[in-house]
Amino acid sequence: xxxxxxxxxxxxxxxxxxxxxxxxxxxxxxxxxxxxxxxxxxxxxxxxxxxxxxxxxxxxxxxxxxxxxxxxxxxxxxxxxxxxxxxxxxxxxxxxxxxxxxxxxxxxxxxxxxxxxxxxxxxxxxxxxxxxxxxxxxxxxxxxxxxxxxxxxxxxxxxxxxxxxx
Amino acid sequence: xxxxxxxxxxxxxxxxxxxxxxxxxxxxxxxxxxxxxxxxxxxxxxxxxxxxxxxxxxxxxxxxxxxxxxxxxxxxxxxxxxxxxxxxxxxxxxxxxxxxxxxxxxxxxxxxxxxxxxxxxxxxxxxxxxxxxxxxxxxxxxxxxxxxxxxxxxxxxxxxxxxxxx
DNA sequence: TCAATTAAGTATAATCATTTTCAAATTATA
DNA sequence: TATAATTTGAAAATGATTATACTTAATTGA
Ligand SMILES: [Zn+2]
Ligand SMILES: [Zn+2]
Ligand SMILES: [Zn+2]
Ligand SMILES: [Zn+2]
Numbered sequence: 001x002x003x004x005x006x007x008x009x010x011x012x013x014x015x016x017x018x019x020x021x022x023x024x025x026x027x028x029x030x031x032x033x034x035x036x037x038x039x040x041x042x043x044x045x046x047x048x049x050x051x052x053x054x055x056x057x058x059x060x061x062x063x064x065x066x067x068x069x070x071x072x073x074x075x076x077x078x079x080x081x082x083x084x085x086x087x088x089x090x091x092x093x094x095x096x097x098x099x100x101x102x103x104x105x106x107x108x109x110x111x112x113x114x115x116x117x118x119x120x121x122x123x124x125x126x127x128x129x130x131x132x133x134x135x136x137x138x139x140x141x142x143x144x145x146x147x148x149x150x151x152x153x154x155x156x157x158x159x160x161x162x163x164x165x166x
Numbered sequence: 167x168x169x170x171x172x173x174x175x176x177x178x179x180x181x182x183x184x185x186x187x188x189x190x191x192x193x194x195x196x197x198x199x200x201x202x203x204x205x206x207x208x209x210x211x212x213x214x215x216x217x218x219x220x221x222x223x224x225x226x227x228x229x230x231x232x233x234x235x236x237x238x239x240x241x242x243x244x245x246x247x248x249x250x251x252x253x254x255x256x257x258x259x260x261x262x263x264x265x266x267x268x269x270x271x272x273x274x275x276x277x278x279x280x281x282x283x284x285x286x287x288x289x290x291x292x293x294x295x296x297x298x299x300x301x302x303x304x305x306x307x308x309x310x311x312x313x314x315x316x317x318x319x320x321x322x323x324x325x326x327x328x329x330x331x332x
Numbered sequence: 333t334c335a336a337t338t339a340a341g342t343a344t345a346a347t348c349a350t351t352t353t354c355a356a357a358t359t360a361t362a
Numbered sequence: 363t364a365t366a367a368t369t370t371g372a373a374a375a376t377g378a379t380t381a382t383a384c385t386t387a388a389t390t391g392a
Contacts, residue, residue: 018388020340040379055342060379076242080350081378098293107293113286117279118302125275126307127264135299136284141292184359186369206350221371226350246379247349 001031004089011069025051026062030072030086037075037083037097037106075133077106094131100140107140167197170255177235191217192228196238196252203241203249203263203272241299243272260297266306273306 008027009019019027029046030038038046044059063084066072072084073094088095088110096109118129139147174193175185185193195212196204204212210225229250232238238250239260254261254276262275284295305313 018339020387022341041377053342057343057380058341061340074244076244078240078242078248098287098291101296107291109287109291113283117283120279121264121275121302125264125273126310127273127302128305128310129302130267130304132303133299133301136287136293136295137297137299139294139296144292144294184368186358188370219371223351223372224370227369230351 001028004031007089008071011071012065015069017065017069022047022051022054022058023062023065025054026059027066027071030066030084034086035108037077037085039081039083041081043084075135077135094133096134097136098140099135099137100143101137102139102143105140105142167194170197173255174237177237178231181235183231183235188213188217188220188224189228189231191220192225193232193237196232196250200252201274203243203251205247205249207247209250241301243301260299262300263302264306265301265303266309267303268305268309271306271308 005019005024005027009024012019012023025047026043028050029043033046036042040056040060040063043063044054044056047054047059063072063074067074067084070087072086074082075085075094075097076082077097077099085095091110093112093114096113098107098109099105100107114132114134118132121127121129171185171190171193178185178189191213192209194216195209199212202208206222206226206229209229210220210222213220213225229238229240233240233250236253238252240248241251241260241263242248243263243265251261257276259278259280262279264273264275266272280298280300284298287293287295
């Protein structure tokens with residue numbers, strides 16, 4: 001954690017920005033909730049718990065700054081709010097997302113699935129890829145398992161009835 | 167065009183919705199600007215030219231309805247507005263986009279690039295893919311060509327100077 | 333050190349896209 | 363035709379984000 005903060009501090013300094021206490025508090029919240037996909041409001045409320053004097057505008061500005069420096073990625077899942085996702089250290093590409101249309105969960109795929117696809121795009125469309133956004137919408141493994149379980153139970157019921165019919 | 171409208175009409179009727187004059191006008195604008203990526207406001211202004219009495223709220227409602235029926239896809243390129251994209255007839259998947267970070271243009275890729283990737287996602291992450299959003303950010307072929315042209319001209323200049331130096 | 337400059341922060345107001353409300357108009361149903 | 367249900371348009375409300383005005387903290391350089 002501290003190492004990570006220090007490296008982010010260096011990234012800021014490299015662009016003549018300071019890691020002020022408010023910015024540090026914001027970064028800490030992002031680090032502590034790395035697997036989540038927090039909106040600016042979410043971040044604000046979490047930062048407030050530790051640094052109650054911070055303003056919402058500062059959080060927005062900090063997130064915008066971190067976005068510009070590619071420390072966080074801004075992403076929108078179609079619910080009207082931007083969400084901020086810490087870029088994994090050493091990651092050359094923005095990770096992918098699995099959005100469940102049943103339970104609303106958002107899972108991540110860190111593995112790069114687009115290497116070949118990007119080669120095709122560069123060759124065939126003459127487009128120099130710098131970044132990407134890939135989101136799948138569908139049914140997550142938890143919901144799929146739930147369905148299987150329900151099917152199993154239903155079949156059992158069917159089975160109980162069968163003998164009566166025969 | 168008329169055939170396309172009729173098929174959309176049937177899709178609406180199948181779900182007990184009517185193709186009112188306002189809805190038809192909206193669909194026509196989408197058809198006439200199929201290669202664009204119009205915002206609700208854009209659609210509103212274009213519809214107004216032909217049906218000046220229409221209200222913005224009606225356009226929003228119509229676009230929302232068409233979204234639900236999968237006749238249009240709603241997409242967000244990160245500029246704070248939703249854009250509405252007619253789904254191509256017979257297309258099983260939402261097409262992909264190339265957003266140029268230099269000139270802002272948005273090009274489309276109709277070809278399905280994710281077939282293999284989706285198989286991997288289903289197998290490895292146990293996620294049942296229903297839809298996807300794939301956008302590449304980078305430099306479009308027009309801007310790349312412009313750069314090449316500039317480089318060529320610069321080299322020519324260099325070449326002109328060379329003799330003086332020698 | 334200390335005044336001057338600059339960067340960053342806060343609170344509030346403004347903006348802008350989108351949604352909601354509600355009365356009027358249209359269309360379907362009995 | 364009367365009645366109910368759907369759809370619309372105008373205006374108001376909402377909610378996320380950005381801009382403004384002022385304050386505070388940090389930096390600079392005599
Ligand atoms: Zn789920
Ligand atoms: Zn993520
Ligand atoms: Zn371009
Ligand atoms: Zn498109």
